[in-house]
Amino acid sequence: MSRAVLATSGYSSARHERLEITLATGEVRQLVVKHLRPAGDWTARRTGDQLGREALLLAEPSLAGVWDAIVCPYLAYWSGGGEIGLVMNDLSPFLLPDMRAPLSEDQEEQLLMALAGLHAQSWLSPALALPWLARAEHYAGFLDAPSAAGSSLAELPAALRERVRRGWTAAGRLLPAPIAAAMIRPADEVARDWMSLPRTLLHGDVKVANFALMPGRKVAAFDWAMLGAGPATMDIGWYLGVNASRLARPKDEFVARYRVLLAERLGSPLHDALWESLQRVAVITGARMMLWSKALALESGGPGSQQEWTWWVEHLEAAIR
DSSP: OEEEEOOOOSSOOOEEEEEEEEOTTSOEEEEEEEEEOGGGOHHHHHTTOSSOHHHHHHHOGGGTTHHHHSBOOEEEEEEETTEEEEEEEOOGGGBOOOSSSOOOHHHHHHHHHHHHHHHHHTTTOGGGGOTTSBOHHHHHTSSOGGGGSHHHHHTSOHHHHHHHHHHHHHHHHHSOHHHHHHHTSOHHHHHHTTTTSOOEEEOSOOOGGGEEEEGGGEEEEOOOTTOEEEOTHHHHHHHHHHTGGGOSSOHHHHHHHHHHHHHHHHTSOOOHHHHHHHHHHHHHHHHHHHHHHHHHHHHHTOTTHHHHHHHHHHHHHHHHO
8 A cells, every 4th residue: 555645725624645555456446535633623613513524424324315316435434532534435537627617517517416416315304403514504604704803713724814804804895785784794693594494414515626527427525524404505605606617607597407406306396485585595605605705806806706796796685685
């Protein structure tokens, strides 16, 4: 066996290794090992994870159905001494290129189908009561405007801290007053607005980089550290916010396509009144998590930044109205 440190993108404090194992038969296996200490990881702290959700997911029988909708990349896990470890197949050949360029519509369709399948599979499931799952207020408060002030800001990695602070300061100057006020509402208040909506299991960090397109049009997902329960469109709002440069179609078409796929997998229509509420959740969640980055891009004059900013502001106006 040979082992090497594996560099990954993002702000997590997790360590990754790639293992190359030659079996007695001569077969060579490529594996990835992830090491994480929840107590020292900022995403774990900000989402109330003291035990290591990725290991808990694999250990919990009531969540085994997740792998009916998503390909499981994991082979083994351990937990002890304040650390969790995960052993998984190396999915490098099936990862999408890490670049600021749109996916193809077919690639995006595969990801949408996987998310719709995950959400439908766990729709109103009793397993959503598991106490260690992240909750709606964790997502609504993950990188929101109140996080850019006081002790909350100190929790963020240094590389992210200043960007979030500057971004929300800029957003406060640029936003119409009613939207600016909505963005500083406490996360638990925002979550209470959504208590009557149907809940499902959420991946929680639906960056394109956390998925792999497998043979047979199947999709594998990893990095479940923000696994939680809430309205399905919280995942969609985060997807729209964090993957803006990867979208294959306009945002409104993306959301409409997700509605169709989710209804198909649920086996029943999503009536207009419910869907309007779920759309509001998507817009507000995505904005509270990523509007600071849109403001920074707008101030720097980045390509397409004005169009991106305008979409979010217009949809936020409708959502809070």
